[in-house]
Amino acid sequence: MSNLVLNRFELNQYAILKQQLIGLEESIREVNDELAELNQYNINVSPVYTGMPMGNEKRDKIAEYVIKLENERNRLSLALVTLIEERNAIKLRLRMIRAAVNKIPGKQLRDLIRWHFFDELSIPDVADKGHITVTAVYKKMERFFIEDAMKK
Numbered sequence: 001m002s003n004l005v006l007n008r009f010e011l012n013q014y015a016i017l018k019q020q021l022i023g024l025e026e027s028i029r030e031v032n033d034e035l036a037e038l039n040q041y042n043i044n045v046s047p048v049y050t051g052m053p054m055g056n057e058k059r060d061k062i063a064e065y066v067i068k069l070e071n072e073r074n075r076l077s078l079a080l081v082t083l084i085e086e087r088n089a090i091k092l093r094l095r096m097i098r099a100a101v102n103k104i105p106g107k108q109l110r111d112l113i114r115w116h117f118f119d120e121l122s123i124p125d126v127a128d129k130g131h132i133t134v135t136a137v138y139k140k141m142e143r144f145f146i147e148d149a150m151k152k
Contacts, residue, residue: 006100011117024087031080038073
């Protein structure tokens with residue numbers, strides 16, 4: 001994992017990425033359910049050769065339906081691969097942000113940042129949980145962001 005410049009933007013992205021991950025997980029479940037439903041039919045489409053007799057009208061409709069099902073299965077499979085790739089990219093980004101926070105010197109500051117940005121607690125709630133004043137939370141975080149920006 002590459003080093004991440006930890007700033008307010010990156011930390012604010014954490015909550016957004018968590019929500020996106022939840023949405024992707026739901027989409028993956030839905031696509032898997034649809035694929036499972038299609039796979040119940042277990043249809044293997046044989047190739048259609050040009051110039052061959054097409055058969056009767058009823059057979060043509062069945063063949064068209066089978067081809068539509070197979071096309072839908074292919075579309076869903078491709079969508080599933082795309083969703084899984086997106087999910088993996090988001091998980092990697094979340095791990096990178098967590099790893100960067102874990103490198104912050106000082107347990108108290110790490111905890112304050114985790115509570116505010118990861119657990120989405122308000123600053124007053126963070127202050128209560130950390131047994132410090134609201135002003136102290138703001139000062140500690142502001143000092144961290146200024147010092148961290150100066151290091152980069």
